[in-house]
Amino acid sequence: MSTAEVFAALGDPVRLRLVERLGAEGPLSIHRMTEGTAISRQAVARHLNVLRDAGLLHDERRGREHVFALEPRRIAAARRHLETISAQWDTALDRLRAYVED
């Protein structure tokens, strides 16, 4: 659930594509998510569990299907984290410039 864990979860091309699909198509079952990939259902299921453990997805059993859906608040939190770094960078550069001119 840490910030690094969120980025690590997004840092695999397969998982990033799964997140993009969930964002574009809405909630999907493991079986549906496996369609269009070159890997097995178990591999996809493990990727989805990683994303859920990172807080990026939430899951629900619907009959014999296991449906995963996006958790947009986690994505928003990661976005804000990157925003903070960029903002600090600007002030750090200003301080560096003042130091060099001094």
Next chain:
Amino acid sequence: MSTAEVFAALGDPVRLRLVERLGAEGPLSIHRMTEGTAISRQAVARHLNVLRDAGLLHDERRGREHVFALEPRRIAAARRHLETISAQWDTALDRLRAYVED
């Protein structure tokens, strides 16, 4: 240089901390970056190379020092990517709602 590679680079707690430090303190040498960490200089250097290969940092030799600095444009690009996913998610939910009510 892919998007997944950027997130993977940020997805390690040590590297995320290095990026945060560069954002807060400005450009730093490998030796300076090693201070305050529990790992060796070589390990830090490798982490910095990973971040540079992902496009998140740029580096420069200054005498016998190797200085790394943030590349805020890459961070902004990653931020926009997350923004896109969230935006698509909203419309996907609308379509899902319309489908269920149908």
Next chain:
DNA sequence: GCCATACGCAACCTCCTTGTTGCTCGTCAG
């Protein structure tokens, strides 16, 4: 009730990552 479906669990293999250490090389200061 019966069978296909969608899934979970566990074992296993392979590669990549992350850390280490040892050695060498360029650079700055005295």
Next chain:
DNA sequence: CTGACGAGCAACAAGGAGGTTGCGTATGGC
């Protein structure tokens, strides 16, 4: 010129990540 400092390179060990296969289990349609 010489020694200390900051880095680069390479080899190595240990752990984790990502993939597969085989098998067992609950659910839904006929």
